[in-house]
Amino acid sequence: MTVIAEYGHILLILACVFGLFMAWGVGANDVANAMGTSVGSRALTIKQAILVAMVFEFLGAYLAGGSVTATVRSGIIDPALLSDTPELLVFGMLSALLAAGTWLLIASILGWPVSTTHSIIGAIIGFAAVGVSVDAVDWDKVTTIVASWVVSPLLAGTVSFWLFRSVQKLILNTEDPFGNAKRYIPLYMFAVGFLIAMVTLLKGLKHVLKESTFSPNFFESGLISAVIGIVVALIGMRMMRSIKQDEAADAINRFTSVERVFGILMIFTACAMAFAHGSNDVANAVGPLAAVVSVISTESVNSTAAVPAWVLLLGAAGIVIGLATYGWKVIATIGKKITELTPSRGFAAELGAAGTVVLASGTGLPVSTTQTLVGAVLGVGLARGIGALNLRVVGTIFMSWVITLPAGAGLAILFFFFFKGVFS
Amino acid sequence: MAISNPFSNLFGRSPIKPMQEHMAVAVKAAAELESFFDRVIADDWDQAEAVQKRITDLEHEADALKKQLRLHLPKSLFLPVPRTDLLELLSQQDKIANCAKDIAGIMLGRKMTIPPSMQEKTVAYVNAAVKASDQALVAINELDELLETGFSGHELSIVEKMIQELDALERKTDQLEVDMRATLFHLEADLPPVDVMFLYRVIDWIGDLANRAQDVGSRLQLLLAR
Numbered sequence: 001m002t003v004i005a006e007y008g009h010i011l012l013i014l015a016c017v018f019g020l021f022m023a024w025g026v027g028a029n030d031v032a033n034a035m036g037t038s039v040g041s042r043a044l045t046i047k048q049a050i051l052v053a054m055v056f057e058f059l060g061a062y063l064a065g066g067s068v069t070a071t072v073r074s075g076i077i078d079p080a081l082l083s084d085t086p087e088l089l090v091f092g093m094l095s096a097l098l099a100a101g102t103w104l105l106i107a108s109i110l111g112w113p114v115s116t117t118h119s120i121i122g123a124i125i126g127f128a129a130v131g132v133s134v135d136a137v138d139w140d141k142v143t144t145i146v147a148s149w150v151v152s153p154l155l156a157g158t159v160s161f162w163l164f165r166s167v168q169k170l171i172l173n174t175e176d177p178f179g180n181a182k183r184y185i186p187l188y189m190f191a192v193g194f195l196i197a198m199v200t201l202l203k204g205l206k207h208v209l210k211e212s213t214f215s216p217n218f219f220e221s222g223l224i225s226a227v228i229g230i231v232v233a234l235i236g237m238r239m240m241r242s243i244k245q246d247e248a249a250d251a252i253n254r255f256t257s258v259e260r261v262f263g264i265l266m267i268f269t270a271c272a273m274a275f276a277h278g279s280n281d282v283a284n285a286v287g288p289l290a291a292v293v294s295v296i297s298t299e300s301v302n303s304t305a306a307v308p309a310w311v312l313l314l315g316a317a318g319i320v321i322g323l324a325t326y327g328w329k330v331i332a333t334i335g336k337k338i339t340e341l342t343p344s345r346g347f348a349a350e351l352g353a354a355g356t357v358v359l360a361s362g363t364g365l366p367v368s369t370t371q372t373l374v375g376a377v378l379g380v381g382l383a384r385g386i387g388a389l390n391l392r393v394v395g396t397i398f399m400s401w402v403i404t405l406p407a408g409a410g411l412a413i414l415f416f417f418f419f420k421g422v423f424s
Numbered sequence: 425m426a427i428s429n430p431f432s433n434l435f436g437r438s439p440i441k442p443m444q445e446h447m448a449v450a451v452k453a454a455a456e457l458e459s460f461f462d463r464v465i466a467d468d469w470d471q472a473e474a475v476q477k478r479i480t481d482l483e484h485e486a487d488a489l490k491k492q493l494r495l496h497l498p499k500s501l502f503l504p505v506p507r508t509d510l511l512e513l514l515s516q517q518d519k520i521a522n523c524a525k526d527i528a529g530i531m532l533g534r535k536m537t538i539p540p541s542m543q544e545k546t547v548a549y550v551n552a553a554v555k556a557s558d559q560a561l562v563a564i565n566e567l568d569e570l571l572e573t574g575f576s577g578h579e580l581s582i583v584e585k586m587i588q589e590l591d592a593l594e595r596k597t598d599q600l601e602v603d604m605r606a607t608l609f610h611l612e613a614d615l616p617p618v619d620v621m622f623l624y625r626v627i628d629w630i631g632d633l634a635n636r637a638q639d640v641g642s643r644l645q646l647l648l649a650r
Contacts, residue, residue: 033430033431036431036432113430113433164574168573168574168576168577169577172572172573172574172577172579173573173574173576173577173578173579174577174578175578253568253569253572254569255569255572333432334431334432337432337433337435338431338432338434338435340435340437340438341435342572344572370430370431371430373431374430374431374434377431377434377435378502381502381504383574384504384505384571384574384575384576385504385571385574386435386438386504387436387437387438387439387440387503387504387571388435388436388437388438388439388497388501388502388503389434389435389436389501389502389503390433390434390435390436390500390501390502391500391501391502392500393430393433393434396430396433397430400430
């Protein structure tokens with residue numbers, strides 16, 4: 001108790017700085033994966049992509065990021081074991097943030113593909129298991145999280161596979177692809193709006209509007225979401241109206257005009273992707289920060305207190321700053337590399353991934369957006385939609401899992417004992 | 425800060441566009457045969473040599489493209505069509521350029537003249553063979569549309585039709601070949617025997633050009649058959 005009373009302010013400032021650093025990293029590096037698809041398929045220019053990312057990452061983090069934040073904050077560690085020594089939780093979360101941030105920096109410099117989610121989870125497990133006690137870790141929860149890392153790419157891949165198949169069936173493989181594109185694409189737009197609204201209403205809003213009495217049940221949420229979906233589809237139809245069949249361009253490739261219609265759809269899936277990413281990955285930075293804030297403000301370990309809204313805002317701001325200072329460069333680089341992904345394929349991948357990630361966010365599971373998206377792209381590839389996929393990357397990603405967890409854990413342990421030594 | 429991004433590394437270079445580029449170059453080499461024969465018939469060997477040089481350059485270019493394509497198709501790449509079929513199609517495409525180079529090469533090397541009574545037929549024959557290779561290019565140019573539709577559906581029937589058209593052009597070339605041989609047979613007694621031998625060979629090779637074009641069509645069909 002004395003430690004927190006004595007150094008509370010310094011610890012809080014440190015936590016904010018580390019949390020902001022982590023959020024900056026997410027914005028600088030991670031967001032690019034979510035937005036690169038749209039830039040690569042030329043559905044959005046880089047400027048538009050950054051704008052979409054800023055707005056929807058923010059919205060995602062703020063409106064739907066609460067559940068995952070709660071998991072990272074207090075779902076992995078058993079708070080009961082720490083009730084006598086709340087300062088350990090503060091040191092632990094600080095070191096987890098610092099460890100994950102450092103590891104991401106090292107990995108980026110060395111060019112390894114690592115996931116922010118995996119780093120932070122590894123770091124939290126590390127400090128809890130070694131610094132506190134092995135029993136402090138809720139291993140059941142950890143198992144669920146790790147399982148979700150396997151399930152999320154698989155699920156996204158399956159969804160994207162069938163999405164792309166449906167596009168082939170309904171639009172591309174027909175006599176009049178252009179007409180059918182205009183006919184069926186609003187359905188996909190509806191799905192985007194409905195999905196996002198549904199998850200937000202059911203799972204996300206309770207973290208934002210905790211004082212308000214507004215808590216829609218399943219049916220009400222469905223109704224509101226359907227209305228939002230229809231509104232989204234109407235906006236989309238309006239945007240599609242200006243797209244005319246371009247005979248000259250179609251002479252070179254018959255699907256040029258059709259792809260332009262898909263380009264409109266992809267603006268919506270890009271928004272969904274940014275929203276999904278914000279809802280899940282902001283927690284990596286904000287979860288530990290929220291834990292520190294809660295301990296310092298109440299001077300006790302209290303896992304039930306809601307995440308303060310300003311903490312979510314800080315994380316969202318960090319992401320936007322990361323995006324503005326560095327992320328846009330990464331988006332440009334990735335966008336240049338994945339021009340193979342046309343809007344009709346890119347939207348299937350994005351919608352599959354965004355849907356999966358938003359679902360995970362609603363359930364409070366921290367998953368890796370990048371890996372989910374990779375799974376989704378492989379799904380489209382399996383539907384024979386992509387010119388060439390480098391399967392070796394899948395191996396690299398698997399390797400990065402194996403390395404990231406212990407590396408994050410090891411660094412967190414190191415920092416944990418360092419903080420413990422400095423402050424007590 | 426260097427960035428290795430797992431996501432952007434996931435995308436390999438699609439072989440579809442390079443395949444089409446390779447075919448375009450190979451067919452361009454074949455198309456030059458028309459102006460080559462015009463020069464030969466006009467007895468303008470300086471110009472003929474210039475055209476032959478262009479054909480050789482195009483053949484080299486096709487070779488370079490072929491090598492690049494092969495280098496960028498490692499086994500670890502996941503493609504929408506079997507890699508072996510794609511490579512086989514590539515080598516068939518390449519043979520079109522080789523065939524054109526051989527025809528121009530031997531005619532220039534031996535300064536072969538075409539008997540006046542055969543000249544008109546020869547031009548028609550060469551044009552027919554070149555037309556077949558043009559049609560093969562048209563079919564290959566559908567590859568990106570095929571990729572778009574996942575190699576299935578309505579697009580398949582469009583390509584099937586193109587391949588039928590190609591077969592028809594090849595049959596027409598075959599008929600002209602028979603006619604050419606018959607004409608030469610009546611003239612051969614009055615011509616130097618060695619020249620006649622080589623004329624027969626050139627007739628053969630022009631027919632081969634159309635056959636190669638047809639082979640490209642057949643390979644493409646195999647790529648689509650499931």
